[in-house]
Structure formats: structure tokens, C-alpha cells
Amino acid sequence: MRRYVMRGPVSLLVAAVVPLAVSALLLPLRGHLANTNVALLLVVAVVAVAAVGHRMAGAVAALSAAAWFDFFFTRPFERFTISNSSDITTALLLLAVGLAVSQLAARARHFEVVAVTDAGYLARIHEAAVMARSKPAPAVVDHVRAELVDLLGLRSCRFEHGSLLGRPPRLEPDGSIVVGRKTWATDELGMPPEEVELRVFGNGRYIGRFMLDAVPGSWPSRQALLVAVTLADQAATALESSTRPVKAA
Template sequence: MPPGSGEAFFFTPPYERFAISKSADITTAVLLLCVGLAVSQLAARARRFQVIAIRDAGYLARIHDTAVLSRSANSALTVVDHVGDELIDLLQLRGCHFQDGSLIGHPPRLEHDGSITIGRKQWDADRLGLPDQDVELRMFGNGRYIGRYMLDPTPGAVPSRQARLVAVTLADQAGAAMDTLRRPAKSV
């Protein structure tokens, strides 16, 4: 079949067959293979970056929405409830509740760097997820302890370090809102 008529396997000679007869054909085949691999790797990397960008934009939106709510909410408790709902979704929890005031017991703790500690030992949350017991996330406002969220983890869920850091940031926003509620009003 002459070039240009009908279907051809390739658009370069040899038409309708895969034959390598010269060293130049080997060089061409290797170069085409390398270019194909490079393009597929670039496409895979671009997809990964797109997923990361979408996820990070979602994290930023959570923080932003909570900040807007904390400025406009009539009650700090509205912010605390909102953050609790965000934590459930963000960390894939079965549940979450806020405890005001004193610290009772020594449950595992989600630290401000996104790590988990049980007693004095580090828990490998990146590999194991959250422990199979309630985990505390302490809230601070203006440097003072305000209260804590008690997180009820879903077995098998492994929230990323970024998600855990966003959870800490959200808890800090709720702590700041609670701190404004507790501060005495300034007289004018």
C-alpha cells in the first residue's frame, strides 16, 4: 500500500510494518520511546500537582471560612460548633465534641506540629492514622488554655499531616473566638 492511502501503522517508513533494519531506525525508536516516557511522566506529575492544588485550596477555604465566621458570629460557640463540624470532615472522624475548661485524663494528643503523642511517645500517624481511642486537640486563646476538642477517630482512616495541621489551625481560631468571649469588656 503506497504512503498516504489507507491505514498505516506508522506515518514514517517503513509503512505498514514494524521493521528495524538500520542503526538510524534503532536510534529513532529509542528516542521515540524516551520522549513517550518523559511525556507520560510529566502528565502524571501534572495530575499529582493538580490534586495537591485542589486539596490545598480546600484547606485554605476551610481556614478562610472559619476566619470570616469568627469575625461575624454573634457567639463564639457558633465558631466552636463550626470548627467541630470541620474537624469531623477534615480528619474523617466518627464524632467530635468540645470540652470547656479543665483537663481530665491523659488521652492521646494532636500536637501543634501535626504529630500525635501518647504519653511521652510519638505515634506514627502518617502510617497508622489516629489511635483507636479519643484524641484531644487543645485550644488556646491569647496563649491561655481554653478547652479541648475530643476527637473520635474512625478506625482505618489516615488523615494526612497537612489535614492535621489545618485541624490545629482551626482549633486555634476557635480558641481565639472563645478568648474574646471570656475577656472582660473594656470600659470606654
């Protein structure tokens, strides 16, 4: 089954709603189910969100779970107030575990990509990661663009900042390519004849996309496509840092 990763503002909305929905389902059991068990079930919801989302989605789910646990399952009920010290501890642990899970899930997806790559691919990822944390965003984007051309056998590649026009084929986070609503058989057909978009997100927010124009007859491996997604993530790191407000000293 093709792996699905939630992106964009919708992922944050889902992350906030899922713990609320689980809390609503558990509400009839209030008084019959220990609060520690309720917290564990909410952690399961956070894990589910983090597994198909990103760091920010997992963090939002953890905050939502802690808030609704407080609201529905601690006295006084239906108020964001906790009077019992043990419930305070449970709520704090729920929040801490949920945040930790969201980070671990994001790291697990990264390591899943790295695990299927060889030394040459790892060198590309390492170099891009170092640049993402030490070079200006435009330099990182240019570096990733050049790497994508070489890695995927492209005729050309450009980065479009903030634009999202048309519905071109799309390279997904799991390394598959989707044309319309169907998965393109890259192993049998090679790259699509038209440009393929590789979207770039930072903390769930759409930033831009690389437009990949493949040389006819280009047949990149699934590993190469996964590495391309990881390289784009490094560009996202640099672009996100460049737009982050600087705190006054």
C-alpha cells in the same frame, strides 16, 4: 525534629526568666561590652522565646529584656532608672524590636501551616477565620467541630470547656500525635483507636479541648492534621474574645 511550641503559664514564666538569665551571664562583661551589643544579645533571647512560644510569650520576653537591660546595664546600676539619653533610646528600641519579633514569629508559624495546604484547606481556614471575628463563640466552636469531623474522618467530636482530665493521645501544634511520651506513627498506623485531644489556647491560657473520635481505619494526612490545629486556633480566637472584659464607654 518535631517542632515544639511552648504553651500555658509555663511559657510566660520561661519568657520572663530567659532575658534575666542572659543578663546575668552578660553582667561580668558590663563595662567591657557596649550597651548596644548587650541589647542585640537580649534581642536574640527574645527571638528564641518567640520562635518556640506564642505572641504573649514573645511580648513578655521583650518586656523582661527591656527591664533587665535597664536594671543591670544603664546608670544608675541596679535601679529601674535611666539617666543617659542614648541608653533610653537603646532600651526603647530593644522593647520595640522584641515586640515586633514576637508578632512576626507568631505570623510565621501561621504561614508555615498555610504554605502546606491546598485550596480546599485554605477555604476551610478562611471560613473559620471570618466566623471567628463575626460570630458568637458557640457558633464558631460548633462550626470548627463539624469541620474537624469532615476533615479528619471522625466518628464524633465534642468540645470540653476548661476540663483537662486523663492523659489521652494529643494532637500537637506541629501536626504530630503524641501517645504517652512517644510520637504516634500516623502515616503507618492511622489515627489512634482512642479519643485524641486537640487543646485550645488563647494568649497562652488553656481554654478547653476538642476530643476527636476517629473512624477505625482513618488515615488523615499531615497537612490535614496541621489544618485541624489551625481551625482550633480560630475557635480559640472566638473564645478568647468572648471572655475578654468589655471596656466602659
